Amino acid sequence: MFTHEDLSRLQTQSLRMQSWIRQQTYSPEMEKTLRRFSSWELGELIFRVNQSTLRGRLAVDPTLPQGLVEEDGRQRWYTLEEINEIRRRIRVNRKSLMPVRPIGKRAVRAAIANFKGGAGKSTVALHFAHAAALDGYRVLAVDFDPQATLSHSMGLSDVSEEFTVWGIMARDLARETDRMNNAAAGAESGTALPRRSLPSSIRDMGLADLRVTDFIKRTSWPTIDLVPSCANAAFVEFASAQYRHLNPEWSFFAAVSRFLDALPDDAYDLIIFDCPPAIGYQSMNAVFAADMLYIPSGPGYWEYDSTTSFIGQLAEALEDLSRFSGLVPAGTLSLPKVFHDVRFLLTRFEANNELHRAMKSAFEKVFSDRVCEHPIEMTRAVEQSGRFLSSIYEIDYRDMTRETWRRARTSFDRAYEEFRGNVLSVWDQLEDRS
16 A cells, blocks of 8 residues: 555655756766767867868967867867857858747747657657757756656756746736736726736735846756746646636737747747647647747657657647737737647667668658658667766767767758758747747
8 A cells, every 4th residue: 555655655765766866967966967078079070170170260369269178289169158269269161050930930839749658759849959958059948847857867857846837837828817907997888808806825825026137047058948837847737727717818829929928039049848748738838839840759659659649639739729819918929829840850860770660651641841851860879868867969979989980970960950941940030020
C-alpha cells in the first residue's frame, strides 16, 4: 500500500541522487558552465573559413580575442563571447560573419511539439538553440514541459513555479481581467461587459506586477535565455481550467503570445518552444504563439500513429478556439490560427535500418515536402549527450573519438541548417514593423 507520503519519501530519495548526478555533470559550484571552442572548431565548423586565413587575420590585429593557448601551442580555445566579438569585427573575402537577420522584424517563434514522449522534442529544442547560438543568433527558449528536461539541460534546476509558463498565464489572467473590467466601465450603457472578479488567492500572488523580464533567466550560454519550467508547474492544467471558469472570456491560449509581444522586436532573433507530450493549456499557448511548427517523430509505426493522432487532435483544438474570434485583443495573432510553416522531423534515425528507411518513405509519401530532408541520426554520441543533459555542441570532442563526435555533430548541423533555411523563409513572411 502506498500513499502520497510514500511517494513524497521516494521523491526525496531521488532528489539526493539528482544532486549527485549534477555534481558529476556540472561544476563544483553546481552551476553548468560552457566550455571553450577550439580554433579548429572556430574555422571549420563555426565560421567555415580557411583556418590559416583566420589565424592570419587574428595575428594581424592583436586587439582581437586571441583565445587561451594550449601548453604545446598547437591549439587556441575561445569562449562564445570571444567568438562573437571576432564575428562582429572581421570580414572574410569582404563578407560579414554575422548571421542573416532582417531589420524591423521580430524574432521567429518555432514550436517543437508532438504527443509522443521520447520523440526527441527536448533534444531537438536544445540542439537547435545551441546551434543557433554558435551561428551568432540570440535565442530565447521557452520550456512548456513540466518534466523540465530543457530547463535542466540548460542548467536551471532551482526554479519557482511562479516564474514558469504557469506564472505567465496567471499574470495574463489578472491583466486581461483588469482590461475587460476597464472596458466594461468605459462602455456605453447596455453594451458593457460584465465585470469579472478574481479571488485573493490569485490577486495576492503579485504576478500582475511582475515585468516581462522577471520570467526570463540567464543560462550558461551568453546568448541564450530561458523561460524555465519545473515539476511543480504540472498543476497548470488544473489551475487553467479554474481560471477559465473565473473568466470565460479570457483568451487563455494567447497568454504567452501576449507575453512575447511585450518583448522588444530586436531582443532576440529566434524563440524556441519545447512543448509537453500532450495537447493542453500549455501546449495550446505554444502552438498559438508559434510562427512555425516542427513535429519530431521516431521512425517507427507507433510514432507515425501518434504523430497522425497529434495533428488531428491539434486541428480540432485549434478549430475550437475560433469561437474566441473578436475577443483576442489587438497586438496578438489573429484567429483562425495560421502557421507560416509546418515540418516533420525524423529522430533516432538509423540509415542502415530497413524499417527506418521504410517509415521515412511512408512519412514522405503522406507529408511530401513537409518532411525534413535531414533526419537526426541515432549515434553513440547522441545517447551520451542525453545521458549527461548536454548537447553535442557542449561535449568536448576530446572526450571521445573525434569521428564519433563529428558524425553526431554533422547530423545536427544538417538538421539545423535546414531549420535555419525554414526560419529565414518564415522571416520573409512576417510583418515589417519598423
